[in-house]
Amino acid sequence: MKLWGGRFKENENKLMEDFNSSLSFDKVMYEEDIKGSFAHCEMLYKCGIISEEDYKAITQGLQSIYDDIQSGKLLIEGDYEDIHSFVELNLTQRVGEAGKRLHTARSRNDQVAVDTRLYARKKAYEIIESIDKLINTLKEKGNENEYIMPGYTHLQRAQVVTFRYHLLAYVNMLLRDRRRIENTMEIMNESPLGCGALAGTTYDIDRVFTAEKLGFKKQVDNFLDGVSDRDYLVELLSDFSIIMMHLSRLSEELILWSSKEFNFVTMSDEYSTGSSIMPQKKNPDAVELIRGKTGRVYGSLMALLTVLKGIPLAYNKDMQEDKENFFDAVNTVLSCLKIMNEVIKTLTVNHDKMEKAVSEGFLNATEVADYLVCKGMAFRDAHKVVGEIVIFCEDNGKDILSLSMEEFNKFSGLFDKGIYEYIEYKNILKKGIKKEIVL
Numbered sequence: 190m191k192l193w194g195g196r197f198k199e200n201e202n203k204l205m206e207d208f209n210s211s212l213s214f215d216k217v218m219y220e221e222d223i224k225g226s227f228a229h230c231e232m233l234y235k236c237g238i239i240s241e242e243d244y245k246a247i248t249q250g251l252q253s254i255y256d257d258i259q260s261g262k263l264l265i266e267g268d269y270e271d272i273h274s275f276v277e278l279n280l281t282q283r284v285g286e287a288g289k290r291l292h293t294a295r296s297r298n299d300q301v302a303v304d305t306r307l308y309a310r311k312k313a314y315e316i317i318e319s320i321d322k323l324i325n326t327l328k329e330k331g332n333e334n335e336y337i338m339p340g341y342t343h344l345q346r347a348q349v350v351t352f353r354y355h356l357l358a359y360v361n362m363l364l365r366d367r368r369r370i371e372n373t374m375e376i377m378n379e380s381p382l383g384c385g386a387l388a389g390t391t392y393d394i395d396r397v398f399t400a401e402k403l404g405f406k407k408q409v410d411n412f413l414d415g416v417s418d419r420d421y422l423v424e425l426l427s428d429f430s431i432i433m434m435h436l437s438r439l440s441e442e443l444i445l446w447s448s449k450e451f452n453f454v455t456m457s458d459e460y461s462t463g464s465s466i467m468p469q470k471k472n473p474d475a476v477e478l479i480r481g482k483t484g485r486v487y488g489s490l491m492a493l494l495t496v497l498k499g500i501p502l503a504y505n506k507d508m509q510e511d512k513e514n515f516f517d518a519v520n521t522v523l524s525c526l527k528i529m530n531e532v533i534k535t536l537t538v539n540h541d542k543m544e545k546a547v548s549e550g551f552l553n554a555t556e557v558a559d560y561l562v563c564k565g566m567a568f569r570d571a572h573k574v575v576g577e578i579v580i581f582c583e584d585n586g587k588d589i590l591s592l593s594m595e596e597f598n599k600f601s602g603l604f605d606k607g608i609y610e611y612i613e614y615k616n617i618l619k620k621g622i623k624k625e626i627v628l
């Protein structure tokens with residue numbers, strides 16, 4: 190069933206009909222489509238373009254379609270071209286002639302543009318909510334586990350930090366992710382409804398009214414741009430890609446930390462899986478999947494950028510390809526944020542293993558150098574002295590804290606008893622701006 194056909198002599202081929210249809214995926218926007226139609230219909234009535242009778246019939250019809258979809262009485266299926274055709278043709282079936290007047294001064298081009306913006310905005314808020322949940326969980330897990338652990342550079346033990354501080358790094362990434370989405374929503378906060386097919390309409394419609402009704406700050410400035418703009422989807426996909434990149438880095442750390450080699454954390458059985466052949470295996474599939482799905486979201490971003498790059502103004506059917514990519518990316522990010530939240534919530538932190546790793550890694554070497562600097566040595570010289578101390582410790586199977594005063598003094602006469610207190614791991618975090626790590 191179609192909204193067009195008058196100028197055709199022959200029927201559309203079934204193969205083409207299936208190829209062209211977007212109903213199987215754009216049906217998720219039914220709520221937005223009906224919402225947009227409510228606003229458009231009210232505006233048409235207010236501007237004297239349709240009668241009160243038609244206005245009432247259309248709004249009642251739209252409401253009944255919405256209610257029936259919600260209750261499961263009306264299934265979104267059949268040989269409709271898209272969700273817009275589905276709603277309009279169902280409306281006409283229900284309310285007759287009045288239904289045919291709804292599309293006055295509107296095109297599916299501005300209709301799909303407004304529906305997609307409304308849908309993207311709704312999903313962006315859901316993602317912000319999931320980000321907030323994960324932020325809280327990371328903070329809670331961190332507060333419960335204020336234990337020292339090795340901080341790494343080049344995946345080599347470097348300096349002491351705390352597990353809480355490490356998780357807080359991800360909190361900061363997620364706070365930026367949240368701001369990026371808010372920023373995108375600020376830019377996309379303009380209504381394209383009323384742009385018509387590409388060049389507005391000869392009716393004196395009220396775009397300010399529909400923009401306000403639908404919760405937009407203003408109407409778009411340019412009709413051609415309004416129906417062709419999908420920048421906000423590209424931006425959101427880019428925001429999602431950055432979220433996934435962050436989740437993927439955290440996943441990678443959890444995979445490393447849960448290996449026997451690190452053993453810093455134990456993932457809950459609830460979010461781990463086993464091997465069909467190796468009975469001893471417990472695999473971190475949850476976070477491996479997050480790491481893997483990151484590629485999929487990047488793919489959606491690349492796909493949409495590529496779809497858009499060559500199309501002339503204004504609407505072209507290529508743009509229908511924005512949806513599956515965007516919907517898939519939204520669902521992927523939402524499920525990954527949710528799973529990561531559970532993985533962190535149920536994580537056990539093996540603090541004894543982390544503390545042991547701290548004590549075995551010469552993680553106080555920089556502070557030994559700082560100590561010598563406090564006693565008057567130049568930092569570059571101190572660096573060299575401590576390097577020699579590390580070689581000595583490695584050769585003799587010792588850590589720096591276990592050296593005797595005599596041994597220290599072989600390397601520099603500037604060492605005194607104060608060195609032991611100075612380079613004790615927990616004390617290191619009480620000095621200078623390192624205090625921020627434990628605040």
Ligand code: ARG
Binds near residue numbers: 211215298506508
């Ligand atoms: N399903 C279409 C899309 O997603 C709706 C707009 C159709 N417009 C048109 N001129 N054929 O882009």
